[in-house]
Amino acid sequence: MRRVALIYNPASGQHSGRRSSHIQSALAVLRDAGIDAEALETHAPGSGKSLALAAVRQGYDAVIACGGDGTVHEVLQSLVGTNVALGVIPLGTANALAQNLGLGRHPVKAMRALVNAEPVEIPVGRIHFREENGARGWRYFTVAAGVGADALLMSSMDPGLKRRFGYALYMLEAFKIWASHPFPLFDASFSIDGNAEPRVEQVSQLLAIRIRSFGGALGVLAPGATLHKKDLSLVAFKTRSRLQYLRFLLATLVGRQTFSRTIELLDADAVECRVLNGSKSRVFVEADGEVLGVLPARIELARETLILLVPPHAEP
Template identity: 35%
Template sequence: MNEWWVPALVLLLVAVIVIASVVLLRRHRAAATEEPLHAEPEDRPVPAVVANPIRIEPSTRARITATCTSLGWAEPLWLETTVDDPGTGQALAAVEQGADVVLACGGDGTVRSVAQALAGTGVAMGLVPMGTGNLLAKEVGVPSDAAAATRVALTGDDRTIDVGRIRVDGDPDERVFLVMAGTGLDAAIMENTDDALKARVGRLAYFISGFRAMFAPQTRLTVAVDGGTPMRRRSRTVVVGNIGTLLGGLVLMPAATFDDARLDIVNIAPQSFAGWVAVLLRVITRRRHGHRRIEHWQATSVVITTEQPQAAQIDGDPIGEVRELRMRVDPGVLVVRIPAGPEPLALPPGSST
């Protein structure tokens, strides 16, 4: 039986397959040039937001989420702080879940708590300032608008900064601070400033509280820097800073920078209203030389011991009355996302302003 049609059928099928393959390949190439490729959800970088629920409104949360997705990131993991855990546990959970950046959305206390978890991990911290002070965010140039700050957190540059570590009254556990810690007047201001007053008048509440506390009795204490002999001093307040700028842009410690591997210490001891005026003038003019009313030191570690228990604070959070504060610098262990740009954000060590 003549089966000549078999090879003809095979050739016809081969031709159909070749033609169909060419057509499909051309369509695929055309589609690739007309439509950009989109990453699958599981391939997108993941942001996490550690948020103080008291500070953030639903509209702000929606803006942060929209900013993340518009930049090609996945929708953020939302982890809310609590009274018992103001951010450290949530930030640890974010790292464990593979977050590529953790946004601290709240005030300086939330930022400090998130930094407690992220220091040494290499995971970047973004700043979404929602508090009264927002001192670290101001220092590194992060905008106050939530969407703009989120954009910086996702697209900005990485900057490694120092953190301070503090132990109180022999407690073996160290706590992190990023801005300032200390005892005396500044701590009393933080402890006695009414939350309702802050809600009504904002930062002015701190100045009102400060005016009430500035004439409290002086205390006696010792300051030992870098393991040296303790220096006896009278004091209204002694502050140790990783940065030196206060609310309102007042510069308390002009030499302080957040990446110089040093802590800055200032002891303030005016005895009268005239003395406070002199202190204020020195702060405004940013003079940093020794004076009987205001003294400056720089060190990698410092121990402050008071004769009587005194109010103390860490990054603006009151921690009660203490007798001893042991502090040290931990250089370059925290990655912070800052606005992209070629200019350094901190002055070189020893430069004047």
């Protein structure tokens, strides 16, 4: 790396008051290594994408997203398909990509690891969806994309409370959804191994997972998923049973989840999701923890790739 832009969200995470100190320390690490570095602050939703695009046009060879998975998600949109590498510094509430890369939770230690990181070309996911206004949209993703209750969870999170209570708020909101959500079924059409005839299932929750481990309590959700994988690792919940949801979640927290015909782990090239005929349910869609819209949706791997800064000894 010769020239690096640090893009940070001043409101991300529970400790935003320390943000300036962390950013200045990260800049010092880069400059001590002889790297030309500049910090750029986001000012509104979506501005991370604009700042990253400007960095690409101005000739930076790496952009480091300093924040949670939402900040990474914004920056990612402008870097896929370019020669500019993406790095990650954990400064948010959820830092799944950083944890998967073995970067820990300390921003300065993570920055030191990134100084010695290798640029690695990886596939990325892409999700197509319908926005609330009816328009069609799409996004790249690196961590996971979800359709169903997990996206409803993200839509229910109050940003202010999220900054104040952090991961505890996720747990509280997840319990409320588990206790009250009807888990409506929708159609999922899986394209597997290039077969012309898709496999169709009715599911209440679908997750497309791109990382080996989320870190923390959740850990490994989909065994076999990695950033290098050239198809999708999908977890399909073909049930509306609260008890089966609870059993699976508790087993996952202790690393002992199993899969079956009811909650299935499968590989696919792509999956298309639609509401059932006659259903009036609004089924939400998310990627990397960001609520995007509602069904219909298609999840696939993008033709474009991403250059990711992978620290030494990481197992992405």
